[in-house]
Amino acid sequence: MKKSAIAIAVAAALTSLQAQAVRSVTDSGTEIDFSSTVSFGLQVRTSKRSPTTFGNDNGAAVPTGATLGSQINGPGNDGAANPDFNFLNGDDGNLNYNRGDIVSAALKGTHEFGLKTPDGWRALVRGTWVGDFKAGDTRRTPLSDEAKRIATRNVTLLDAWVSKDLKLIDERTATVRLGNQVISWGEDIFIIGGINQINAFDLRKLHTPGTQVKEILRPAPMLSINAGISDTVSAEAYYQFKWNAFRFDPVGTFFSGADVVGAGQRPAYIPTSSLSAFGLCGAPTPCGDNGSGIQNGINVVPFEDDKRPPNGQQFGLAMRFKPKGMDAEFALYYERYHDKLPFTTLFTDPTYSAYNVANIGYYNEYGKNKNLFGASFNTKLGPVAVGGELSYRPKDSVAIDGSVPLAGRWSIFEAANADANGRITVRGYTEEKKFQAHLTGLYFTEVNSPAGALVKALGAAEGTLLAELAVTHYPDLQLGTVPYLIFPSYASPTKTSWGYALEFDLSYPRVWGSDWNLTQTTVFTHDVGGISPNALPFVKGRKSLFIGLNFDNSSVWKAQFGYTAFFGGGLSNIVRDRDNLAASLSYSF
Numbered sequence: 001m002k003k004s005a006i007a008i009a010v011a012a013a014l015t016s017l018q019a020q021a022v023r024s025v026t027d028s029g030t031e032i033d034f035s036s037t038v039s040f041g042l043q044v045r046t047s048k049r050s051p052t053t054f055g056n057d058n059g060a061a062v063p064t065g066a067t068l069g070s071q072i073n074g075p076g077n078d079g080a081a082n083p084d085f086n087f088l089n090g091d092d093g094n095l096n097y098n099r100g101d102i103v104s105a106a107l108k109g110t111h112e113f114g115l116k117t118p119d120g121w122r123a124l125v126r127g128t129w130v131g132d133f134k135a136g137d138t139r140r141t142p143l144s145d146e147a148k149r150i151a152t153r154n155v156t157l158l159d160a161w162v163s164k165d166l167k168l169i170d171e172r173t174a175t176v177r178l179g180n181q182v183i184s185w186g187e188d189i190f191i192i193g194g195i196n197q198i199n200a201f202d203l204r205k206l207h208t209p210g211t212q213v214k215e216i217l218r219p220a221p222m223l224s225i226n227a228g229i230s231d232t233v234s235a236e237a238y239y240q241f242k243w244n245a246f247r248f249d250p251v252g253t254f255f256s257g258a259d260v261v262g263a264g265q266r267p268a269y270i271p272t273s274s275l276s277a278f279g280l281c282g283a284p285t286p287c288g289d290n291g292s293g294i295q296n297g298i299n300v301v302p303f304e305d306d307k308r309p310p311n312g313q314q315f316g317l318a319m320r321f322k323p324k325g326m327d328a329e330f331a332l333y334y335e336r337y338h339d340k341l342p343f344t345t346l347f348t349d350p351t352y353s354a355y356n357v358a359n360i361g362y363y364n365e366y367g368k369n370k371n372l373f374g375a376s377f378n379t380k381l382g383p384v385a386v387g388g389e390l391s392y393r394p395k396d397s398v399a400i401d402g403s404v405p406l407a408g409r410w411s412i413f414e415a416a417n418a419d420a421n422g423r424i425t426v427r428g429y430t431e432e433k434k435f436q437a438h439l440t441g442l443y444f445t446e447v448n449s450p451a452g453a454l455v456k457a458l459g460a461a462e463g464t465l466l467a468e469l470a471v472t473h474y475p476d477l478q479l480g481t482v483p484y485l486i487f488p489s490y491a492s493p494t495k496t497s498w499g500y501a502l503e504f505d506l507s508y509p510r511v512w513g514s515d516w517n518l519t520q521t522t523v524f525t526h527d528v529g530g531i532s533p534n535a536l537p538f539v540k541g542r543k544s545l546f547i548g549l550n551f552d553n554s555s556v557w558k559a560q561f562g563y564t565a566f567f568g569g570g571l572s573n574i575v576r577d578r579d580n581l582a583a584s585l586s587y588s589f
Contacts, residue, residue, distance in 0.1 A: 041209025041584030055088025066490035086488030120165030147250035147264025174227035187387035210584035307365035309338035328379035343428035402426025489571035497530025542569030
């Protein structure tokens, strides 16, 4: 869409905002609330494309071997783990946008209807829509119809629940809630992989300018209860009726990191670097993944439908304890869940000989019937609010690549692994014990503290520091034996990995004598040591920096400007050249 058309669409949206939020109370005391937020945001790519973040057939210069190959198969077999394959099948989003391109121009709205009655009934319905005028404006590979539908125009139902407050014996109370909802347990803030894994993320919304925090988590249909048992003990429980997963950026959009996962999923392609040794492709016509080099029977790897977990069979229980005389809370957790992130399973099948020389195909699947045990605390140490948690997963899903071993139980090339029809399937994950610990801190500056003096020197009225440190440990990794997959580099994971995140906010009320309040936000993340299996949550050296300005006028008009930089982590950091500048303007009514 031309820039003039974008301007017309935005102007039409903003000038039509004449309605006011509906807040009323009926004669019976029922409170009714209807509110909306409409925003327009732009996002621009600011970094040049790195020559080591896309496939060699598309002009890059990534390695064609990794130490994982020689670790699994012996010296001289580095090429058995070829990063070029992974980069070639994860580069559409990178190649579709150049530095300076507008990668998103999103007009979006979020609408909420709330109801509260005097006898303890409540209801909430929240939905959002988006129209993105630039996400589908690609330079190289057009978005598929499915990818375009998610990226450029979609409507999403978020929360939709009803609840009832109940009175129990001895003046105890309970709240029962049924419907689409978000449940947050544990103490983690920035770093994923801990106790708070009940709801999946919508990564497309996370990467859309103007998105509110409440839109990022995907509500799931659940029945939940929160009840007071005594003056010091309370309990929470939930049962999830329907499984849902992470929603990835559609294939070909700016932040999509894999062409084989998400809306617009497509076949994979075996690169020239893997096939040239057999004389099957090469100069002047490389195999590639775009143009005349694609040839059935040589390098196309087709896919089958995802294997999804069943609905139901997901539930959890939390017990909370607040000791008398202490400003603290302790909690224990149990969660039964299905994985929300997919794993790519490879297979060889004689019937696939028409597609590629190795008879390979793939599908994505999710682990199911997993258990999580956890404990957490929060308290105050002087002026600092402190929280912490420890979680244990007896059988965490860890990605593997069945194409790396040339033989053995983990190999799709081992004839002994075939079924009666000659198909050899190696599931895309194995299961490992996992421990993860988090420590968090929140500090509001005090006027007479050293930090308070710094805040004053910066001209701010107040400041806030938020910090999180986390450690992940897999005690039983069989390094050098199991082909653990670190996408896309084929690096080797470590048993222990750790990192931290920091956020520092400065508040400036009534800037320049206006009715606008300004908050300046800086967020820095740093994966310090080790590489976590699945590359989540840590890859040694990976960092990000966000610097933002948030203007707020009575919570009605808001303007946000932010710059994000990604760096470090080497080949395992797939977004290290996706720096971007974003801006948005919103109006709530």
